[in-house]
Amino acid sequence: MPRPDLSALGVKYRRIPVMAIGRDVYCDSRIIIRKLEDLFPEGALGASTAEDKAIEKFLEIWNIEAGIFTRASQLIPTSMPLLNDPKFTKDREEFSGRPWSKEHIAENRPEAVAAIRSGFRFLETTLLADGRKWVLKTEKPTLADIEAIWTFDWLNGLKGALPRELISDQKYPKVFAWIARFNDALKIAKAQAPKPATLKGDAAVERILNAPFADKDLGIDLADPLGLQQGAEVEVFPIDSGTQHHDQGRLIGLTEDEVVLSTQAKGTEVRLHFPRTGFRIRAVTGGGQSKL
Ligand SMILES: N[C@@H](CCC(=O)N[C@@H](CS)C(=O)NCC(=O)O)C(=O)O
Structure with missing residues (x-):
């Protein structure tokens, strides 16, 4: 803000x-x-059968509503320099409705680690247990992979967030291999996609306000x-x-x-x-x- x-x-x-x-x-x-x-069906990533759509939806709910993302956000390391900035922590408090002092974050951490570890275990022992490449046993990643992976991938890339003695590729090899596979697939997809144009904010506002409605x-x-x-x-x-x-x-x-x-x-x-x-x-x- x-x-x-x-x-x-x-x-x-x-x-x-x-x-x-x-x-x-x-x-x-x-x-x-x-x-x-809906708008770009030729590039759609979603499942086609009712059962697969249900898995995709439950994974969305699991991450967003059932608390995985909230727990992940509680693993932000207290060593992060921004946590010394009172403007930042005040803004986070207003945003999240919970205290953002380093003490509170540290106190809360064990519970958040337990919740996230249980998420890793869930993926390792259910959806990925049979060694499949992608969540819906597809050739390429689908929306179900995206719905499942984003918080775990974010935590994996955020230095100091995951306690590596408890959550590692030794303990959850299938999940970590899937995350690596996903990032490789993402790199290839990005290289093949058209390059997005970058606009300054005021130019984007101008373009949007002069555009017709699309929906x-x-x-x-x-x-x-x-x-x-x-x-x-x-x-x-x-x-x-x-x-x-x-x-x-x-x-x-x-x-x-x-x-x-x-x-x-x-x-x-x-x-x-x-x-x-x-x-x-x-x-x-x-x-x-x-x-x-
Ligand atoms: N349910 C929302 C969650 C969006 C959300 O929590 N976004 C965070 C970043 S991941 C955010 O904008 N935080 C506000 C901020 O950082 O100022 C969604 O799926 O889009």
């Missing part, structure tokens, strides 16, 4: 990643991945349990982290797994999309009552 480029788009949501396609802005990796899968109109599910009407003024915010940052706007889309707000930036309409899971939608004035 601050996030001037997001502010210029009228976005209060503070987390990364965010994605814009045209004037539609997507907040949270879950909706970003879903949209990319379809979702409409409002009138049977939705929140009982909200089209055009209701609502606020949307995450309930797991970054919870103080509320986006407000007119409700223009509400389905089982997506909420869309119409907001303004520099007099131009921008549409903000969020997943339903992990977010609260609250009526601000009129137009329906949120029951939360």
Whole structure:
């Protein structure tokens, strides 16, 4: 923080990643991945059978909602120089809702190590146990690998995060080999992909605000349990982290797994999309009552 480029788009949501396609802005990796899968089916990475889709979804829930990522973030080493900066630790406290003193991090560490070690063990003894290359026994990595691997890969690359006497390639050889394989595959995929252009923030804002909308109109599910009407003024915010940052706007889309707000930036309409899971939608004035 601050996030001037997001502010210029009228976005209060503070987390990364965010994605814009045209004037539609997507907040949270879950909706970003879903949209990319829908919009670019020729490059889709998701499973095709119902059973594999379930594994993929459970791995997403395991990492994001069931606490693996939260536990991983508790393994940030206390030797990190940024932890000496009170501005940084205060910001982290506001973001996460928990203390970020070195003492608190150290005190919490054994429990977090236990949770992450149990995650390594789970992967080693179930999904990867038979020696398969990829989680869904495919030739190439799929979305299920991505959903499963990202926190473990992040911790593996973060010096001092994992206690190597407890969590190593000796103890969990299949998991560490999979992480290495994934990084090799990623390197090859990146080398083959078109080179992304890099824009300065103000140029990106300009381009987004001058673009058409890219997404379809979702409409409002009138049977939705929140009982909200089209055009209701609502606020949307995450309930797991970054919870103080509320986006407000007119409700223009509400389905089982997506909420869309119409907001303004520099007099131009921008549409903000969020997943339903992990977010609260609250009526601000009129137009329906949120029951939360
Ligand atoms: N459920 C969200 C979680 C996003 C998240 O926690 N992002 C972290 C970084 S991994 C973040 O933006 N933290 C705020 C910050 O560092 O300022 C998602 O999947 O996109």
